[in-house]
Amino acid sequence: MRSIGYLLIGIFFGIVMFKSEAASWFRIYEMFQFQSFHMYGIIGSALVLGVIGVQIIKRKNLKSFFGQRITFIPKEKSFSRYMYGGIIFGLGWALAGACPGPIFTLIGAGFMPILIVFAGSLLGTFLYGLLRKKLPH
Amino acid sequence: MEWIFEPWPWYVSGPLIALIMFLLIFIGKGFGMSSNLRTMCTLCGADSKADFFDFDWKSQRWNLIVVTGAIIGGFIGANFLSNDLSVAINPDTINTLEELGFSSAGEAYLPTELYSWEAVGGIKALIILLVGGILIGFGARYAGGCTSGHAISGLSNLQLPSLIAVVGFFIGGLVMVHLLFPLIF
Numbered sequence: 337m338r339s340i341g342y343l344l345i346g347i348f349f350g351i352v353m354f355k356s357e358a359a360s361w362f363r364i365y366e367m368f369q370f371q372s373f374h375m376y377g378i379i380g381s382a383l384v385l386g387v388i389g390v391q392i393i394k395r396k397n398l399k400s401f402f403g404q405r406i407t408f409i410p411k412e413k414s415f416s417r418y419m420y421g422g423i424i425f426g427l428g429w430a431l432a433g434a435c436p437g438p439i440f441t442l443i444g445a446g447f448m449p450i451l452i453v454f455a456g457s458l459l460g461t462f463l464y465g466l467l468r469k470k471l472p473h
Numbered sequence: 474m475e476w477i478f479e480p481w482p483w484y485v486s487g488p489l490i491a492l493i494m495f496l497l498i499f500i501g502k503g504f505g506m507s508s509n510l511r512t513m514c515t516l517c518g519a520d521s522k523a524d525f526f527d528f529d530w531k532s533q534r535w536n537l538i539v540v541t542g543a544i545i546g547g548f549i550g551a552n553f554l555s556n557d558l559s560v561a562i563n564p565d566t567i568n569t570l571e572e573l574g575f576s577s578a579g580e581a582y583l584p585t586e587l588y589s590w591e592a593v594g595g596i597k598a599l600i601i602l603l604v605g606g607i608l609i610g611f612g613a614r615y616a617g618g619c620t621s622g623h624a625i626s627g628l629s630n631l632q633l634p635s636l637i638a639v640v641g642f643f644i645g646g647l648v649m650v651h652l653l654f655p656l657i658f
Contacts, residue, residue: 346542422641
């Protein structure tokens, strides 16, 4: 039953990524050229509502659909891993024009060369796993 | 209902992304896509090569279902909810891209100079897509999240680490587009 819920949320997410054009290489390029408000509007409006909603959940102690406490796990404190990792991710995001969610959306949309990006992202994840202990975190 | 076949404006798309995050939060999960790449590595047997992949992947099965849905959603969006796949980016951006050799700018959803089999057969596009993917996968795991995990979920929870990561995303993206693109294309 819950699996159907996850699937429906995923389908909805895929449709939003495609129809918002957040999965378009051109929109990512345009964003990094600061020549459109579109991507900033998407991320910004999601964020404003996200911040408000999370505050409401925390202050009103709202429970999940299943009556459990909602907990937000704080991210570990660090600078280097977020900055270095972030820069590496940003280089890839701009080059391939896709982030991990849209990679899957574009597979479904039928742009088959995205499978090369997907294979690369698995390889990159694997390389990180191998090198993790040698990297500053 | 005709609007649904047009590109969705930011003030529709952004709130819908927030809705997706809250649906997952109220199910007791979190919004983050790149962690699936780690789970998939584990499923491919990477747990025997590095202990980073040695974890209970079944705890992440729900997220693999979400990502399967994202594939189906992409199929539905492209095949049943769109009349015209071209992306109407800023005319100035189109000019810049044409100078870089992207003649498909403004006429396609993805640049055919990268995302077509003809282009990929020319090796250069193949290497660009592969390297792009490697940077995405490596960087997302190193930073502990991607656009969904840091820029949306983490910043919504006012996490300083996520702000550092998002600043990093933009430094990387700006360096790529402004400094490296003229050398690559």
